[in-house]
Amino acid sequence: MSAAVRPSLVGDTLVMSGRALRLTMRDPVTFVLSLIFPLLLMLLMTASFAKIVYPTGGYSEFVDVGLPAFILVGIAFAAPVTAAATASDLRGGFDARIRTMPVPTLAALAGRLVADTARSAATVAVVVLVGLPLGFRFTVGPWGAVGFVLLPLLFGLGLGFLALLVAVRAPDAETVNATLNPLMLLGTFLSTGLVPKSDLPGWVQPVAEANPFSVVIEAMRALAHGGPTTRPLLEALAWSVALAVGCGALAVRAYRRRSARPAG
Amino acid sequence: MTAAVEAEGLVKAFGDRRALDGLSLRAEAGTIVGLLGPNGAGKTTTINVLTTVTRPDAGRATVAGHDVVREPALVRAAIGVTGQFAALDGGLTARENLVLFGRLMKLGRAAASRRADELLERFGLTEAADQRTAMLSGGTRRRLDLAASITREPAVLFLDEPTTGLDPRSRLALWDAVRELRASGITILLTTQYLEEADALADRITIIDRGRVVAEGTAEDLKRRIGGTVCHVRLADPAEAPAVARALAPLGVASVVPDGVSLPAAGPQTLVAAVRALDDARAAGRLAATIEDIGLRRPTLDDVFLALTGHPAAADGDDEAAPLGRPAAGVGA
Known part of the structure; x- marks a missing residue:
């Protein structure tokens, strides 16, 4: 009997991804934060600020330039929800059961990240589809568009690993939210995503420029609209991979250590 | 008889506290062994070592013939575990939970689904089948938790204080379910603080205190030991x-x-x-x-306990090394 019951990294990750996707699709908070919130923000901010930010342009220009930021808003603000759910898994007994089953240690975590990436893809699709009639344009061609879609997924994966690290180390789900939400707020709004750098106060400019959200947004703009692309793209990829690998390694280490401790 | 669980000289220290201090244990195949002890005696640590969650510092143990340190994957394939806290996904329905755990035990999609229906029927859970488990009552969740630990019939089932916090009716229902499992040939290692529970269910009882075995035998043996x-x-x-x-x-x-x-x-x-x-x-x-x-x-197991350990069973000792899981503040996403 037991010969067939072996841990299977691919198979078990798929099963856990299916579970995580089901939970994601069932969660109204995730739906609102990943799909409704970025659209609302795009419509409201365009209506309120487009004429101020671009006095000579207008609504369509604000959408065209701001769209990458709205995509990242949807991806960033849904990440803490998954992380809080993971924290509940770890402390609520679910993880304790998985650890006694013939399942690779990391399948549950990997499943959450797969579902997160699917959720990010839905955000990209919805924001782009609504943005197109409002003024968003791809002017570089199909490969630029492909890159434009994939880059936020990769950065979202980096954010997912960051969120996972917080989830594994935080004492409970509330702490996860309290830690991640301010980070995501700073990341998305203290950036060059919605206002040109030159319009930001002097002391904010270097911070906004160094912010990885700005780096990714600038690379997405280049992929959609042209201009120098290689450098911003490499910087954005470097940030995404660094987040994923750095936070991922720390999260896995912390997760493995949990099993050696007596208490949850 | 062959041993389904055999542990020898297990030692596990957390800091300078020895949760297990040379503990040995044996469960014959097809029997229920009750592991009794006050809080902090080392019951949960014993379960964690035997279920491959915690690595012992010294000693050896085999479960279903496999070494818990050298062959954890084989041990995990042969066991089921039900902890103190229902280890379910609160966001999934009862049925979905059973299918999920069945799939993770490598049942195919169709087989996992069939087995889920069978278990729902057998544990009287058909009405709860399509409800999210976060909404279920404590007793129902425990029964579902027990069902979830046997999606693929295990050789050895670990029950870590399975009825803690349950009302008397739900406790009796769970006892019946446990007896049925033994009847189907599963070896069961049961920890409990309730001496009547061990008395009612266990074929043999091992009493532990401060990480060591202080007595072993049938309930009758143990009662006889302290006199008429x-x-x-x-x-x-x-x-x-x-x-x-x-x-x-x-x-x-x-x-x-x-x-x-x-x-x-x-x-x-x-x-x-x-x-x-x-x-x-x-x-x-x-x-x-x-x-x-x-x-x-006639002496009860409480008297036995008192005579052997010098303190009553329910007394608060050091904090028990808690299982990994604790009651969740929230449920899955």
Whole structure:
């Protein structure tokens, strides 16, 4: 009997991804934060600020330039929800059961990240589809568009690993939210995503420029609209991979250590 | 008989506290073994070692013939575990939980689905099948948790305080389910703080204290070990117990128990002597306690426990090394 019951990294990750996707699709908070919130923000901010930010342009220009930021808003603000759910898994007994089953240690975590990436893809699709009639344009061609879609997924994966690290180390789900939400707020709004750098106060400019959200947004703009692309793209990829690998390694280490401790 | 669980000289320290201090244990295939001990005795740590969650510092253990340290994957394939806290996904329905755990036990999609239906039926969970488990009552969740640990019939099932916090009705229902599992040939290792639970379910009982085994045998063996009968004094106010124990001290080792005082009895004469001693103490003004009941009875496992460990079963000791899971503040996404 037991010969067939072996841990299977691919198979078990798929099963856990299916579970995580089901939970994601069932969660109204995730739906609102990943799909409704970025659209609302795009419509409201365009209506309120487009004429101020671009006095000579207008609504369509604000959408065209701001769209990458709205995509990242949807991806960033849904990440803490998954992380809080993971924290509940770890402390609520679910993880304790998985650890006694013939399942690779990391399948549950990997499943959450797969579902997160699917959720990010839905955000990209919805924001782009609504943005197109409002003024968003791809002017570089199909490969630029492909890159434009994939880059936020990769950065979202980096954010997912960051969120996972917080989830594994935080004492409970509330702490996860309290830690991640301010980070995501700073990341998305203290950036060059919605206002040109030159319009930001002097002391904010270097911070906004160094912010990885700005780096990714600038690379997405280049992929959609042209201009120098290689450098911003490499910087954005470097940030995404660094987040994923750095936070991922720390999260896995912390997760493995949990099993050696007596208490949850 | 062959051993389904065999542990020898297990040691596990957390900091300078030895949760397990040379613990040995054996469960014959197809039996229920009760692991009894107060909080902090090492029950949960024992389960964690045997289920491959915690690595022992020393000693060895095999479960279903596989070494827990060298062949954890094989052990995991052969066991089921039900902990103190229902280890389910609160965001999934009862049925979805069973299918999920069945799939993780490598049942195919169709087989996992069939098995889920079968278990829902068998554990009286058909009405709960399509409800999210976060909405289920405690007793229903425990039954589902038990079902989830046997999606693929295990050789050995670990039940870590399976009825803690349950109402008496749900407890009896769970006991029936456990007996049925034994009848199907599964070896069960059960930890509990409830001596009556071990008495009702276990074929053999191992009593542990401070990470060591202090006694092993059938419930009858253990009761016999401390003698035929006890003289038990039940008090209206347990705070009076020490005074009563002092009054009875000349008759033997009188110990304070949760509801009064208990004294090993040689026969009816002990009862007569005890009544007289209490009367004398009262007359001398050394005793004011209200005695609700005094009489001879067969020893319970509580008495065994007290005699062997020097403290009652339910007393709070050091914090037990808790299982990985704790009650969740929230549920899955």
